[in-house]
Amino acid sequence: KQEVTQIPAALSVPEGENLVLNCSFTDSAIYNLQWFRQDPGKGLTSLLLIQSSQREQTSGRLNASLDKSSGRSTLYIAASQPGDSATYLCRSQGNLIFGKGTKLSVKP
Amino acid sequence: DAGITQSPRHKVTETGTPVTLRCHQTENHRYMYWYRQDPGHGLRLIHYSYGVKDTDKGEVSDGYSVSRSKTEDFLLTLESATSSQTSVYFCAIRTENYGYTFGSGTRLTVV
Numbered sequence A: 001k002q003e004v005t006q007i008p009a010a011l012s013v014p015e016g017e018n019l020v021l022n023c024s025f026t027d028s029a030i031y032n033l034q035w036f037r038q039d040p041g042k043g044l045t046s047l048l049l050i051q052s053s054q055r056e057q058t059s060g061r062l063n064a065s066l067d068k069s070s071g072r073s074t075l076y077i078a079a080s081q082p083g084d085s086a087t088y089l090c091r092s093q094g095n096l097i098f099g100k101g102t103k104l105s106v107k108p
Numbered sequence B: 001d002a003g004i005t006q007s008p009r010h011k012v013t014e015t016g017t018p019v020t021l022r023c024h025q026t027e028n029h030r031y032m033y034w035y036r037q038d039p040g041h042g043l044r045l046i047h048y049s050y051g052v053k054d055t056d057k058g059e060v061s062d063g064y065s066v067s068r069s070k071t072e073d074f075l076l077t078l079e080s081a082t083s084s085q086t087s088v089y090f091c092a093i094r095t096e097n098y099g100y101t102f103g104s105g106t107r108l109t110v111v
Helices: none
Strands: A004-007 A010-014 A019-025 A032-038 A044-051 A056-059 A062-067 A072-077 A086-092 A102-107 B004-007 B010-013 B019-025 B032-038 B042-051 B054-057 B064-070 B073-078 B087-094 B100-102 B106-110
Touching (some): A010 A019, A019 A102, A032 A062, A032 A072, A032 B100, A044 A062, A044 B100, B010 B019, B019 B032, B019 B106, B042 B073
Parallel strands (some): B010 B106
Antiparallel strands (some): A032 A044, A056 A062, B019 B073, B032 B087, B042 B054, B087 B100, B087 B106
């Protein structure tokens, strides 16, 4: 069974810290990988989409990388802010499966 | 979300009654998906569609059926709702660059 695993499940950091969220997948036929943010009681907001031919994407303080050979993607958040507090999910295109997410709390 | 709406946003229904959730898109995308989200399970794919009248099962399709008679509408039906189907349901579309855009969700409670 194809799986997408996100580590850690929860993370609490002080404001201003740089942090890395991890996503690993077992599907070798990955076409692309997408990171989302979900606020409590809300839908999913797309953050970054990395095509299979790309190694990384950047948007503001966010940088996502994709290493298909190792089956991993990382989401790097620079200079974290309390407004970054949310659950972050990754999705593997090849098998339409989501990870269970990392719940991030950034404390002022 | 822009271009995709779900209705209703909230619904409470009784066990054994049929329920239909609607997903509507304005952007003419071919692929549409229904997910459910539950604590401890994350997002799980119920059914998806790759065109009008073309649908396929996902990971947790038992107890659910779907229909897509028009490009813009993808309906999810619970033929006889059970308490285990209490969940938040999300519809998504696949865009031209193979990204996903999600609706705001439908919170369904089966009592």
